[in-house]
Amino acid sequence: MPAKTKVTICYGPPSWFEEVLGKGARTYLLDALNERDAAMRRHRHTIDGQERSVEEEVAPRVKRLIAMTGDYASVSEHAITNFVGLVREIDPKRLVLHNPPELVHAQLKRAFPTEILRFEYPVLKRDALRMFRDGFGGRLVGQAAVRERMLAALYPLTTPRRSKPVVLMFYGPSGVGKTETAQFVNDLIGGTLLRKQFSMFHSEKFASYVFGGAHSEGSFARDLLDRSSGVILLDEFDKAASVFHSAFYEVFDEGVFEDKNYRVRLGPALIICTSNYESEGDIRNALGEALYSRFDALIRFAALSRDEIALVIRRLVDDRFTRLTSEDGALLSADAISEELIERAGRVGNVRKLGKLVDEVIALKLVRAVLSSTDADACPDIAVEGA
Ligand SMILES: Nc1ncnc2c1ncn2[C@@H]1O[C@H](COP(=O)(O)OP(=O)(O)O)[C@@H](O)[C@H]1O
Numbered sequence: 001m002p003a004k005t006k007v008t009i010c011y012g013p014p015s016w017f018e019e020v021l022g023k024g025a026r027t028y029l030l031d032a033l034n035e036r037d038a039a040m041r042r043h044r045h046t047i048d049g050q051e052r053s054v055e056e057e058v059a060p061r062v063k064r065l066i067a068m069t070g071d072y073a074s075v076s077e078h079a080i081t082n083f084v085g086l087v088r089e090i091d092p093k094r095l096v097l098h099n100p101p102e103l104v105h106a107q108l109k110r111a112f113p114t115e116i117l118r119f120e121y122p123v124l125k126r127d128a129l130r131m132f133r134d135g136f137g138g139r140l141v142g143q144a145a146v147r148e149r150m151l152a153a154l155y156p157l158t159t160p161r162r163s164k165p166v167v168l169m170f171y172g173p174s175g176v177g178k179t180e181t182a183q184f185v186n187d188l189i190g191g192t193l194l195r196k197q198f199s200m201f202h203s204e205k206f207a208s209y210v211f212g213g214a215h216s217e218g219s220f221a222r223d224l225l226d227r228s229s230g231v232i233l234l235d236e237f238d239k240a241a242s243v244f245h246s247a248f249y250e251v252f253d254e255g256v257f258e259d260k261n262y263r264v265r266l267g268p269a270l271i272i273c274t275s276n277y278e279s280e281g282d283i284r285n286a287l288g289e290a291l292y293s294r295f296d297a298l299i300r301f302a303a304l305s306r307d308e309i310a311l312v313i314r315r316l317v318d319d320r321f322t323r324l325t326s327e328d329g330a331l332l333s334a335d336a337i338s339e340e341l342i343e344r345a346g347r348v349g350n351v352r353k354l355g356k357l358v359d360e361v362i363a364l365k366l367v368r369a370v371l372s373s374t375d376a377d378a379c380p381d382i383a384v385e386g387a
């Protein structure tokens with residue numbers, strides 16, 4: 001009797017899985033299944049036609065069968081519930097799986113000798129914390145209080161025994177640096193930020209996304225498994241309907257996320273939720289005590305002051321100027337444009353809008369300068385939304 005299939009289960013991002021696989025024989029699960037189906041059809045055909053083909057009988061044993069993270073979605077639910085049967089049928093020497101559903105994991109572990117490999121997620125180090133402190137002002141204007149609160153909130157992640165995530169709620173008006181701050185921390189830790197925008201989901205889709213659905217549907221659990229970053233950004237968390245709040249209790253508490261199909265252990269990750277709530281009271285009212293009390297810190301992002309808006313505009317204009325060709329740059333004055341914009345921006349403190357305004361004004365001035373033939377001053381003013 002040939003030796004039993006040896007199983008290796010790998011949890012982590014695709015790029016890491018690729019490294020784990022390295023060189024060596026590869027037969028992909030989906031190819032093996034297609035091959036099997038084709039063989040069956042041929043077989044049926046020859047039985048009907050009363051003749052036998054010999055080629056199928058001598059197929060060599062598969063050396064290494066590989067199931068990728070997306071494959072479970074492509075095979076039938078039936079094949080998932082009887083995955084062991086499927087493996088026995090193909091009978092590879094080795095089977096390597098990437099981020100399989102919990103059901104597949106449990107079955108295989110009972111039936112075959114199984115080893116489990118987990119990707120080690122990047123963690124926040126002390127020197128990254130220092131870079132956060134020193135680099136914050138270069139990346140974001142204002143929000144000095146955020147910087148201090150973040151340092152305190154992030155510190156527990158740098159202690160070696162930490163095994164649970166730190167969960168933060170960023171709140172405040174739009175376009176003042178919440179997402180940017182999350183991105184900044186992620187840049188310091190490493191990996192590609194896992195960012196989920198809750199406003200993008202309609203309720204129905206969201207239910208299967210959060211609670212798990214058919215294997216063929218994307219899910220939060222799978223996104224968590226496939227991620228490479230230590231930071232998980234749940235952007236616009238306030239847009240999720242309250243029926244979904246309970247789905248986050250366990251992951252916020254213990255760092256374990258379970259849905260119908262998967263079980264994910266996050267370890268000392270950083271979970272950042274962002275919202276447009278105006279106060280802690282609002283958050284408590286909207287999310288309920290149970291969820292509210294699970295945040296390690298609630299961090300308020302303030303509207304920018306007039307001086308801060310002016311500084312943002314100067315930075316934006318300077319940044320845009322570095323990207324102009326030298327001929328175009330020579331036609332315009334950065335200082336004059338900044339001053340004019342500061343005047344016009346008034347109380348618009350949404351940096352996203354300011355960025356658009358800067359782009360429009362520079363483009364308009366350039367067009368005027370380039371086409372400066374006749375009526376250079378006849379262009380209408382650009383209306384500033386919300387000003
Ligand atoms: N305080 C700030 N200083 C400098 N740039 C900012 C600031 N706030 C926001 N921005 C810029 O404005 C854009 C939108 O910011 P974002 O962080 O997405 O806002 P939100 O608070 O809505 O999450 C980004 O390009 C970001 O870099």
Ligand SMILES: [Mg+2]
Pocket residue numbers: 175178179180235274
């Ligand atoms: Mg945002």
